[in-house]
Amino acid sequence: MDTRTLLDLDRAHVWHPYAPMPGAVEPFVVESASGVRLRLAEPVAGHRELVDGMSSWWAAIHGYGHPELDEAVRAQLGRMSHVMFGGLTHEPAVRLAARLVEITPEPLQHVFLADSGSVSVEVAVKMCLQYWQSLGRPAKRRLLTWRGGYHGDTFHPMSVCDPDGGMHALWTGVLPQQLFADEPPAGFDAPLDPAYADHLADLIERHADELAAVIVEPVVQGAGGMRFHSPAYLRLLRELCDRHDVLLVFDEIATGFGRTGELFAADHAGLSPDVLCLGKALTGGYLTMAATLCTPRVADGISRGRLPVLAHGPTFMGNPLAAAVANASLDLLLRQDWQVDIKRIETGLRDGLAAAADLPGVRDVRVLGAIGVVQLDHPVDMRAATAAAAEAGVWLRPFRDLIYTMPPYITEDADVARICEGVLAAAQTS
Incomplete structure (x- = not known):
């Protein structure tokens, strides 16, 4: 043509x-x-x-056109391009899940493979809401984030994007009404601002009974404004969430796999969230795939509920081609x-x-x-x-x-x- x-x-x-x-x-x-x-x-x-x-x-x-990634796709294509993940499993997906557990911060242990970054955030939100439902605390159903963020274009992710400066103001009144702290003070190397720390602490304390989770992009806010903030605010969020019984979710779709100078942005703060979202660089840009990781606490809580399963299952979940090239991409990244x-x-x-x-x-x-x-x-x-x-x-x-x-x-x-x-x-x- x-x-x-x-x-x-x-x-x-x-x-x-x-x-x-x-x-x-x-x-x-x-x-x-x-x-x-x-x-x-x-x-x-x-x-x-x-x-x-x-x-x-x-x-x-x-x-x-990296030869190792090309070959990983060709080799997997010779075996199978796809097979449903419900009731079946396969080596590329299992290897990938085990590798992600190995390289992400402890105690993340369980991996849900999804289609895209936005869907991984949907899954993360569903995990958090279902966790509290399962523990008999359905009032904990809201999310808190800070302004200037971006988490995707599907509905729950849109609800935690910046409600004014972002792309999704059109949906005000349609999306779930979440809680928004002010933007974190700018500057990766900036000292923690006590006034802002008090602001975060006050919001989380006042709304703890209705908060399912806090969700943020650690260290770098991406499409919401490409802003950098100190890892000290991540440590503060971890402390506040633990104190007030609120889950902590990190959206590392943009920052994961080395982009900020650490393998994961959480590593700058030396801590782990309860739920972690990954995507984008996961497959080296070859095929669409994302992952939502959680701790045993979250998985066990859901499993003890009235509905003891996570009711989510993308058709192309765990796609062998995507998993195979993701494994090859991780091998390539980590051995150099x-x-x-x-x-x-x-x-x-x-x-x-x-x-x-x-x-x-x-x-x-x-x-x-x-x-x-x-x-x-x-x-x-x-x-x-x-x-x-x-x-x-x-x-x-x-x-x-x-x-x-x-x-x-x-x-x-x-x-x-x-x-x-x-x-x-x-x-x-x-």
């Missing part, structure tokens, strides 16, 4: 994420991808290839010194983005692990910013007031520098 015909059909029939129908901005057509480069069907701004600064929404941590790569990228992003602080209209520049963020004092001109980055040979996906990058871990120094050039170009254009 020629490119023009493809784009015409795309505009007529394909509804892209966070876009109107028909689309207002013509997408770039990708014909293949290799390493950290996206090869386009036709040149854009003179470039046939763009360096991927997004890891395909933070998932493709090993880049594209991934922390050296993350630190190298962090250094490159700090050096390359430093000049953005002097640009007009830039409010803040921040870097943590393999995450670089330039925040403007006004909304991004997304069309112009994307075009400017492409002219620099880089693929970026700005949103709201943010131009940011989360490159694959294999990105070499020269390409990190090019990504920074793309971010600067986008910021100057916006």
Whole structure:
């Protein structure tokens, strides 16, 4: 199919994420991808290839077409591509669950495999609500989070996204009414703010009888604003939840598997939640899969209830292809010194983005692990910013007031520098 015909059909029939129908901005057509480069069907701004600064929404941590991941999919395809998980099991899923238990913080022991990050949050919420139902405390049915968060686009996850500044204000009055603390004070290295600590403590204490769980993105709030906060607030939440008999859920869909410089963001605080959500990089960006892990306390509580099962079962739960490539991705990540790569990228992003602080209209520049963020004092001109980055040979996906990058871990120094050039170009254009 020629490119023009493809784009015409795309505009007529394909509804892209966070876009109107028909689309207002013509997408770039990708014909293949290799390493950290996206090869386009036709040149854009003179470039046939763009360096991927997004890891395909933070998932493709090993880049594209990695021979070990390709082979894992091919080998599993020769055995079976899928089999239902109800009443059956198979080695790829069992190996994956055991591996996740091994590498996540204690005492997480039980793994529910789901289809996507948003569904893993749905499962986490269901676990928490059913836990309290099973213990004869049905009044504990609300969730508490802090503003500036994002947990997915299905209904319960939307209810704990930022209710005003996020994408889901349209659903106010339709979604369950949850409790929101103020945004955590900014700054990964900032000291704990006593006034904010009192604010959290007061909210949790006053609402403990109705709170099923507190759910937050640890250390990095992703699509809600790319904000960083101190791990000290995670330790405070763990203490408050224990004191007031409230479950603690960490959404590590974006931060898991090394992105922040630790294998899991919870590791920065040296603690474990009661429930942990994983996704995105779980399969190295090859196939959709997510996981919700919980402690024996949560699983045992549900199992003692009037309904002693977790009534949730996605059709493609535990998909063998996805599980096989997830195992291969974890093998690839953990046998190399991934922390050296993350630190190298962090250094490159700090050096390359430093000049953005002097640009007009830039409010803040921040870097943590393999995450670089330039925040403007006004909304991004997304069309112009994307075009400017492409002219620099880089693929970026700005949103709201943010131009940011989360490159694959294999990105070499020269390409990190090019990504920074793309971010600067986008910021100057916006």
